[in-house]
Amino acid sequence: MKLPLVFNPRSGHGRLDPHALLARLPADLAARLEPVPLAPPFDYSPWIQQAAAAGGPLFVWGGDGTLHHAGRALAEAGCPVALAAVPGGSGNGLVRGLRTPLDPAGAVLRLLEGRDLAMDLPRLDGDPFLNLCGTGFEAEVAHAFDQAPGRGFSTYARACLGLWRRHTPLGLRWEADLPAVPEPGTRMDRLRAAWRGTEPGLPKTAWSLCFANLPQYGSGLWIAPGAHPADGLLSWVTLARPGVWDALSEVPQLFREGGRTPLRQEGRLLRATLRLDRPSPWHMDGEPAPARDRAELTVEPGAFRMRVTPECPFA
Missing domain, CATH: 2.60.200.40 (Tumour Suppressor Smad4)
Known part of the structure; x- marks a missing residue:
């Protein structure tokens, strides 16, 4: 079972090309990923389940809004897998703060080599x-x-x-x-x-x-x-x-x-x-x-x- 690479087709001015991204990865790593387009209203449930079955993490490629919805879905599911955030927006505040490379292919490669961080979860009115x-x-x-x-x-x-x-x-x-x-x-x-x-x-x-x-x-x-x-x-x-x-x-x-x-x-x-x-x-x-x-x-x-x-x- 492959790890889903969920991406928002509307992020990055609508220019996200998952096949071009995978082509820049080593073949064995690219073979582990399955591109999945997902637009609002975001339903991450099946992809969280697939990522968990594949051993995680859940790769999400998009801007801060896309990552926000992915984070909420993971929190509601009890965080069965880690979120691997791949930059694909105009601001990319989350990934910049974590020092993730801004090149999407480089980010995927380094995240596959990375570790899981037990990050705090803040809430506004729950x-x-x-x-x-x-x-x-x-x-x-x-x-x-x-x-x-x-x-x-x-x-x-x-x-x-x-x-x-x-x-x-x-x-x-x-x-x-x-x-x-x-x-x-x-x-x-x-x-x-x-x-x-x-x-x-x-x-x-x-x-x-x-x-x-x-x-x-x-x-x-x-x-x-x-x-x-x-x-x-x-x-x-x-x-x-x-x-x-x-x-x-x-x-x-x-x-x-x-x-x-x-x-x-x-x-x-x-x-x-x-x-x-x-x-x-x-x-x-x-x-x-x-x-x-x-x-x-x-x-x-x-x-x-x-x-x-x-x-x-x-x-």
Whole structure:
């Protein structure tokens, strides 16, 4: 029995070609995979069963939305196999965060040689997501991008520019459990703590608010540099509304892995109940989610099986 390579024909501007991908793999590895087209509404059940019978993992080739639906299906099934995420979208935030190669054939090859990571499974009001969720400006952009006629970075940038001019901050009230701050042990730990600085308190307002399990939002934007997918925590991140000059001086720092900017504040939490001053749209892994003015954020430590490459830095 072959491992299914599930792909969304609508991802990647509709240019995903599974036969061309398999042709670039060694013949013995290509023979282990069976391409399976799957479009909305996504029903992963038979392919999860086939992947389990074949010894796993479940290969899914597509963008963050396609991977989000695959992750939800696997979580609902009890994660009988690991998810092997192959980049095929415009942003690819999940695979970038895991350091998976962006070349699809290279990703498949390295994932076949990889290992399974017991990744945390965060939830928004009980619904699972893999990479991140959020509200405010970024959710407004996700909803606008979903309704746009095209895909790609230019479409996303146009949506950002239009909403940047009129989106206003949200007022926030929190009930949250925060992790204890460990005392730095070694000299290197103390240096790292000094570099990071004091962790900020929970914000009372936010122009854009994100809860991240991994550090990458997509398209090279490092939204949560401190996020770790196997530490039992969620990173919360706020972005301040950038001014015109910030587009030249500060925004580029968000696209550097080690970039630092006052536009971004980041902290960590174990769980939270968040109340907003008005109903606001949300997104989950970039997929539009219903508006709400109250949200429960929880984390199930190590509850999700993710196949990662040898280059993945997380353990």
